[in-house]
Ligand SMILES: Cc1cc2nc3c(=O)[nH]c(=O)nc-3n(C[C@H](O)[C@H](O)[C@H](O)COP(=O)(O)OP(=O)(O)OC[C@H]3O[C@@H](n4cnc5c(N)ncnc54)[C@H](O)[C@@H]3O)c2cc1C
């Protein structure tokens with residue numbers, strides 16, 4: 001796998017190449033060592049910098065490109081802005097099912113991308129160098145490389161500056177928060193087809209007519225659906241038997257049906273073997289013997305951590321076979337002075353994880369705390385329509401653990417889903433022997449929002465009966481988890497209650513259903 005380097009996307013203020021970023025003095029205020037040197041100014045680095053400055057520490061953030069990182073410039077923010085436009089187009093086209101006729105839906109891709117850029121520019125000030133300085137951190141533009149267990153060299157990489165030997169800085173603690181880049185598999189002919197990635201797709205000025213998406217994970221499904229709804233003919237090729245292979249297969253099958261409704265051709269269980277040029281574009285050959293014609297290909301097969309040229313060895317920091325920095329539960333590396341946070345650690349790659357990591361590692365480093373990361377209740381949401389949201393144990397994994405029960409509520413007769421005529425969806429709760437919620441998967445509109453109470457429940461060890469006794473507003477999608485919890489409580493009562501009580505419960509359940 002090779003790495004792609006990020007490309008320019010906007011001309012917003014925190015891009016040093018367009019705004020003449022000013023680097024702060026690299027000598028620490030006490031003249032000896034920085035309390036915390038942060039390498040990388042993405043989500044993990046930014047949260048760490050604000051946390052450390054809040055503790056009164058002398059903190060220096062070194063960022064090689066633009067503060068804000070992947071999430072702001074090429075990840076969550078542009079992808080959700082693009083999806084908002086795509087979903088609006090699809091809603092307009094399908095409004096006819098409510099008797100609302102929206103004739104002649106036309107997508108202007110240039111205007112869609114203007115909306116995407118405007119979204120970034122609105123959020124960008126939260127992550128800018130000036131905001132970090134206002135919080136009390138020092139910010140430098142440059143590439144940092146660890147040079148010993150307590151020093152790093154910072155090389156200014158702004159255009160017009162000569163690389164030179166760089167400036168050596170000393171630190172009491174350092175945080176590696178260098179993130180990751182899209183991986184490109186070595187497939188014959190792929191490089192010649194100038195593959196797009198989540199870094200470069202934002203520079204498109206025209207909608208590709210035929211887009212091949214390699215990988216049916218979060219990026220492949222989100223961007224595949226976005227481009228299909230904006231007007232591209234999209235094919236998704238996923239080597240695993242299901243889309244979103246980390247999620248419950250039932251959830252994946254509902255998403256597959258929705259993507260097929262968008263006109264997307266999906267090939268599961270097949271690999272791309274080679275790519276060759278054709279007169280009118282490109283053609284991919286798959287391991288199942290089929291061919292896929294396309295104009296552009298988007299590669300979304302996972303990510304490579306940024307550790308290749310970081311001086312890990314000189315600093316005594318261990319990395320694993322994939323290049324991820326190895327950390328313990330407290331996010332400390334094999335060098336006790338050095339910590340790591342976010343995508344570079346190999347923990348689930350989400351902005352909320354990067355942010356929590358940044359705060360936790362900094363508190364442990366600066367205050368000497370021993371807080372551990374919670375890996376059991378990390379929420380994950382794929383922002384397709386329908387959304388696929390999950391936390392904890394996936395329902396299909398429940399069988400692998402003893403004593404777990406799955407409660408499933410199909411959305412076909414969930415009143416809110418019926419009123420909106422969006423009945424393709426499901427809520428599944430995974431409960432342990434004591435009825436505690438240890439996992440949940442929801443597919444449907446705003447599933448990410450519905451998930452929040454289940455994340456809290458799983459984190460706090462709440463039981464189905466706690467959820468069942470909390471009144472939920474009618475009609476909401478929150479009815480899905482509520483009904484699943486009630487169903488569980490009822491089944492437990494049925495098991496233990498005498499026949500007369502069971503009859504009363506059954507009649508109550510019947511009345512509730514009417
Ligand atoms: C298309 C897409 C959509 C996504 N959508 C979501 C979503 O909806 N929700 C969600 O939770 N997550 C989403 N993610 C994932 C999320 O963007 C990442 O998990 C998150 O941004 C990781 O943050 P980070 O701070 O670890 O790394 P990054 O944001 O990558 O920051 C690392 C920074 O370090 C800098 N750097 C690297 N090496 C050096 C060096 N040697 N010296 C100095 N600086 C250096 C880089 O320039 C970069 O700015 C998405 C990702 C993609 C690609």
Ligand SMILES: NC(=O)c1ccc[n+]([C@@H]2O[C@H](COP(=O)([O-])OP(=O)(O)OC[C@H]3O[C@@H](n4cnc5c(N)ncnc54)[C@H](O)[C@@H]3O)[C@@H](O)[C@H]2O)c1
Pocket residue numbers: 185214215216217218219220222237238239240243244245270271272300301302303348349350380381382383
């Ligand atoms: N909504 C969100 O939170 C969100 C959205 C986008 C990205 N992300 C984060 O970004 C990370 C990277 O996203 P991603 O989609 O690149 O990775 P991913 O790991 O989510 O999915 C990659 C997919 O590509 C498949 N694959 C791998 N090699 C392949 C090959 N040669 N041919 C065909 N398929 C192949 C894998 O089986 C997998 O399903 C995700 O893990 C996620 O954490 C999050």
